[in-house]
Amino acid sequence: MKSTLRKVQFAFLAGILALTGSATLLTKSASADSIRQLNATQLVADMGAGWNLGNTLEANANGIPSETAWGNPVVTQAFVDRVKAAGFTTIRIPVSYLGNIGSAPNYTINAAWLNRIQEIVDYAYGRGLYVLINMHGDGYKTIAGSWLICDSSNQTTIRDKYQKVWQQIATRFQSYSERLILESMNEEFDGQYGNPTQPCYSNINAYNQIFVDTVRRTGGNNTSRWLLVPGWNTNIDYTVGNYGFVLPTDQYRSSSVPANEQRLMISVHYYDPWDFAGEENGTITQWGPAATNPARKSTWGQQDFMDAQLKKMRDTFVARGYPVFVGEYGSVDKTSADSTNNRYRADYARTLVSTAKKYGAATAYWDNGYNGAYGFGLFNRGSATVTQQGIIDAIMSAVGGGNPTTPPTTTPPTSTPPTTTPPTTPPPSGGRSCTATYTLTGQWQGGFQAEVRVTAGGSAISGWTVTWTFANGQQVTQAWNATVTSSGATVTARNVSYNGALGAGGSATFGFLGSGGANGAPTLSCAAG
Structure with missing residues (x-):
């Protein structure tokens, strides 16, 4: 799991109706937006530069999702407009459901919460941006009320709940065009860093298949929109290697999609080397060939490694028509320890985006809304201003010209009970x-x-x-x-x-x-x- 600076849960869900502005159900008109049948190459080019609205709709207080629970302000149209003005054309919106899911057998999502999700989606979608929403955090064992647990013995109940929740989400957004992409889950694994285990991986594959089938069968534009699925913990090696990842079948997709094209994308995250990108100390602050101090540069995870990792994704998936989405990447602010750190953060982002583009992948920078030591923030969300123009410029130059946060994998842990x-x-x-x-x-x-x-x-x-x-x-x-x-x-x-x-x-x-x-x-x- 990415750590990565998941801010502590300290606020309780309050004023949901105030956040939504109204309890009135938000729905689009009955007529669906027109959908363009983009192939994989066209889609990646159209998505351009991506950015994450992190630590917001996946934030929660005691298992109840609340967009301000981890310290970020309420999302506004003005702020989304500022993100667009900075050059981003795709916004990924992580979403948790957790305690906002009702009881069996219907598992009804709290209406105010689903309305608020749609309202924030519309802030970006209404401005012509691509938008991705997912199920983010419902499978984290460290989160109160998590339930999408791949090594639980109660898989029949979990799969039923998962199917019914996604049916509601997909139905709500079925009229949106191809600029709305749905992602099945986020960093799903058993919580143990090391090689994937079975049958946990088989259950992850089953969740992906349920997701694809459920979304397609809700009809409307869902029959042909792009759907995003991850492997084990969105880890590149465990997705391309012989560890058990199985691509879902897509038997219910629209016949209007050309037979030789796909409508499934593969999700991975990139935070290597962790000692530069995410470790919260001031030791490793430089990255890449421009580094001036060998003692501040990691001994691994440089440009050649990044290139090789993304090439694996190209060779395994892109070459077969499945585009790749690096849904999270980035590096934390260590300028308190090294005043030159932002230069290397920009180099890292530029190289990741340009390398991904070379290998047919789209990208979205991980922004958790926090500025300061060990923060990922590019913007001050309260004032809707840019805080890291250099990194944004690096991302935009790479897109035009051409990244738990998890602790690093070590020797696999044994099954010693905690x-x-x-x-x-x-x-x-x-x-x-x-x-x-x-x-x-x-x-x-x-x-x-x-x-x-x-x-x-x-x-x-x-x-x-x-x-x-x-x-x-x-x-x-x-x-x-x-x-x-x-x-x-x-x-x-x-x-x-x-x-x-x-x-x-x-x-x-x-x-x-x-x-x-x-x-x-x-x-x-x-x-x-």
């Missing part, structure tokens, strides 16, 4: 307190992965610090969603800028990779700021 500590209960400080719970999520020879959840007590807190001492000399080698330092066996983890403020009972999660074995859960101490 180890969890009881939460800490430190004394309150000025009425403020927090607790922390440690979970060992994976372990292999010489290494391990762990997660810590920090929860505020009965009062809101403005920051947190978690400390512990490893009993057997283990060392943290990489961390995300926290600033982690070590002194001997003692580890200190502090919140980063976007996840320190927690409402009463709110929580944040950070994770890390470590070296060493014999990993009993340590005793944690949590101090609130």
Whole structure:
């Protein structure tokens, strides 16, 4: 799963009707927009430069989706217009459903939520942009209320719910033209980094097939629109390699589509090398042939690697008529550690977009709305202004002339059951307190992965610090969603800028990779700021 700076869930769903502006059902006219039958090459060229409205409609508070829950403002037409003015012609809108899905047997999506999704789609679609919407987060085990779990034993119920939710979404948008693209899911896998497992991958394939069949059978323009499907965790190697990915059949598509053309796209994400693109420290800040300091440049994941990865997608899918969509790529802001960092972020984006274009793929930059240390933001959403013109210029030059965020894959973890500590209960400080719970999520020879959840007590807190001492000399080698330092066996983890403020009972999660074995859960101490 991409991490990647998923801001902490600290706001509760409030004022849905205020967000939608009205409880009135938003529907398009009964007559469908005309649809152009674009082939794969035409589609990729037409989509141009893509951008993600990240951490918004996939944000949630305690499993209830809310577009402001992770700190971003309400989306406005003015802001979408600013994104278009910057040169972007495709907007990907990640969407979670979670607790806005009703009970069996109908699994009805909350009407206000579906209305709001459509309203934001129309902000972009109405301006002539391509728009992608998906199911994003309903399969994350780390999200409260997640249910699209590929290694669950309850697959009959999951598939029934999945089919009925997509039937409602597809029916709502069946009259939209080819500029509306539906994506089956996002970064779906079992949560364990390493080689894919069966039957989990088989269930992912089944979800993709249900998605394609369901959308097509709703009729209208859905019978011929482009549909986007991912492999395991949108990972290139696990999608092109012999790991179990199966393309869905498309038996219900319109007969108006030429027999020698496809209407399915393949979704992947690109954040390599992770130590440059996503790791939240100031060590690796440069990328590419223009790098001036070898100590600040990763030892892998440079231009030759990027080219080889995207060429795999061309050879496996594009050559057969299936276009590829790099639905997320980008790199975090490390200018606080290296003032030249934005130069290399722009080089990275330019090279990714131009290489993707060379190999028949469209792209969408991952923007989580956060500007500052370790943020992906290109815009200030509150003021509808550009914050990273250099990166935008690099993207546009590549499109005209010519990227969990997941921790890196390491040795596959074993099936060792997770180890969890009881939460800490430190004394309150000025009425403020927090607790922390440690979970060992994976372990292999010489290494391990762990997660810590920090929860505020009965009062809101403005920051947190978690400390512990490893009993057997283990060392943290990489961390995300926290600033982690070590002194001997003692580890200190502090919140980063976007996840320190927690409402009463709110929580944040950070994770890390470590070296060493014999990993009993340590005793944690949590101090609130």
